[in-house]
């Protein structure tokens with residue numbers, strides 16, 4: 278689904294990005310992350326994902342192969358990496374992913390993405 | 397009402413719910429680990445078979461055109477049936493499952509949720525929103541899940557009765573025969589439009605997309621292929637109408653049997669708050685119904701006879717649902733949870749009974765499914781959803797498609 282406000286060159290405010298819309302603290306809205314996961318749209322521009330699918334994450338997320346930011350177009354990665362972040366974000370590319378909802382006993386309380394065919 | 401108050405699993409302790417969650421996680425992980433070449437070969441085989449069926453149907457009609465009536469008519473009829481079956485296979489086992497992302501792991505750019513466009517009136521992009529997200533995330537949640545009656549039928553007692561509901565048997569027949577066009581309009585959210593909650597710009601964009609896709613479908617079936625059969629174009633149009641009708645009625649039947657038999661419960665949006673993965677699994681089991689049948693029936697219904705397994709694991713490859721179904725069922729028995737299933741005719745019989753009963757006000761009929769709660773109406777929840785998904789961002793003086801609040 279198209280959001281009218283997509284990533285534009287030079288835009289670095291989180292609320293310009295689809296899944297971050299209305300999120301005051303720079304963290305994407307959980308509801309919109311779920312929507313990106315299931316409706317298979319890009320977290321940055323809100324348009325249908327392509328092939329391959331890109332995820333950005335910290336080195337810890339890359340090591341665990343579990344990402345918290347929504348899936349992205351290859352071309353939308355830079356808009357997300359330009360957001361103010363405490364640590365630099367690495368990009369991984371995959372053909373597919375599993376969407377894992379948090380369980381009550383999980384150390385990680387957030388829904389996460391597990392790429393299943395890294396490229 | 398919290399999800400733990402739903403009567404069907406009141407008897408479970410928190411530890412039980414978590415144990416069920418762990419067992420289902422293990423099932424999922426097992427299939428994910430063993431997914432590979434055999435599964436890829438399966439979907440490629442189904443796609444190949446489907447394309448041969450469609451191609452031989454189109455060619456059959458062209459070849460039949462110059463023949464004598466005696467040979468032409470049976471060949472046209474066989475072609476129409478072959479085309480109808482090809483459309484069914486494409487929509488149910490291929491398109492629906494590919495668009496869930498079930499086959500993305502194969503890394504085949506053609507058989508991928510991002511690129512698949514299916515042989516029906518609804519644009520893939522809108523299907524992935526209305527079905528993958530709205531229906532699968534808010535399964536049977538009153539006011540959220542637009543699949544409850546498709547905005548046309550009164551399928552829940554919590555929906556207010558109006559005299560217009562007296563026409564339900566007629567609307568139902570129309571919905572079945574025109575199903576692809578009903579689905580095509582589905583993501584527009586007619587209810588939100590009626591209440592002035594739809595972003596007009598987004599509505600125009602979606603309408604343009606539907607018109608483009610619809611025109612493509614109509615030109616293909618009713619202009620291009622008929623033209624290829626020359627003077628027999630009228631007969632080709634008739635055959636293509638028959639094929640589309642076959643697919644429409646079948647898709648309607650299978651989809652209605654997934655959530656409207658008596659055992660499938662409705663929920664309220666309170667039950668979504670802070671839902672854990674295990675509770676999400678339970679809501680999917682309780683809101684969904686299977687039907688029984690042989691391998692061919694399951695193939696032609698896109699393995700949606702395993703609707704419970706599909707709702708538990710919507711992105712797990714469909715050819716493996718049959719393998720895990722006995723284990724899901726055993727798990728439900730162990731924890732005394734309803735696992736709603738039955739032969740297709742019985743499940744649809746219950747659907748029909750609900751459609752006919754709900755033509756009348758509630759006081760005139762008896763409820764066949766466990767009640768959702770005292771005084772619950774679908775309208776009060778629709779209001780919440782409108783606020784949620786069609787929120788007006790006054791600070792920008794514009795509409796927004798996305799919710800500002802985080803509720804998922």
Ligand SMILES: [Zn+2]
Nearest residue numbers: 319322350353
């Ligand atoms: Zn994008």
